[in-house]
Every structure is written in C-alpha cells, then in structure tokens.
Amino acid sequence: MVIRTLTPLLAAALFVSACSDRSGTASIENNAEAMADALERKADNLEAMADAAANASAATMLDGMADNLDDQADNVRDLAEERAAPR
Known part of the structure; x- marks a missing residue:
C-alpha cells in the first residue's frame, strides 16, 4: 500500500525536476536523496515492527514490505543519477 502511494509521487517529482534546466541537477539529486532517505x-520502522511482532506471518510480511521500500x-x-548525468 505504501509503495503504491509513494511510487507515482516519486516519479512525478523526479519528472518535474528533470524538466527544469541544467541548473536543476543538484535539486534533482537533493530531492531524490531526501525521498530515498524517507523510504529507508x-x-x-517496518523492520522494527517485524522484530517486535509475535506472529511469524506478520513479521514475514513486514520484512517483505521493508525490503520493497529499500x-x-x-x-x-538510480533514476536521479540517470537524470542528472550529462547528456
């Protein structure tokens, strides 16, 4: 659920940043880094919840969600690096 919500927002933010002039390269990288840090x-948090879960199935599900966010x-x-690379 979280991934489905964040992925379009991330793509839109990177697209808007990529459409700006070359001076926006640092902005692309900074925005991407901030978004990636938030995902991590x-x-x-999901990994901590998995560690504390009493139910093994729930722990496995939370670990999987954490892996997906990572x-x-x-x-x-990677996308930010591709967009920021000189053409």
Missing part, C-alpha cells in the same frame, strides 16, 4: 526510514529507495537514487 519507513523501511527501518528497493524503492535504490530505484529513486
């Missing part, structure tokens, strides 16, 4: 914090953070950083 959410993943850390992957999304990596994707955001």
Whole structure:
C-alpha cells in the first residue's frame, strides 16, 4: 500500500525536476536523496515492527514490505543519477 502511494509521487517529482534546466541537477539529486532517505526510514520502522511482532506471518510480511521500500529507495537514487548525468 505504501509503495503504491509513494511510487507515482516519486516519479512525478523526479519528472518535474528533470524538466527544469541544467541548473536543476543538484535539486534533482537533493530531492531524490531526501525521498530515498524517507523510504529507508519507513523501511527501518517496518523492520522494527517485524522484530517486535509475535506472529511469524506478520513479521514475514513486514520484512517483505521493508525490503520493497529499500528497493524503492535504490530505484529513486538510480533514476536521479540517470537524470542528472550529462547528456
């Protein structure tokens, strides 16, 4: 649920940043880094919840969600690097 909500927002933010002139390169990288950091914090929270879960199925589900958020953070950083690279 969280990933479905964040992914379009992240893509839109990066698209808008990418449409700006070359001086916006630092902005793209800064925005992407902030978004990726936020995703990683959410993943850390889910991992903590998984560690505290009494139900093994719930813990597994939370760990999977955390892994997905970490992957999304990596994707955001990769996309920002691609957009910021000189053409």
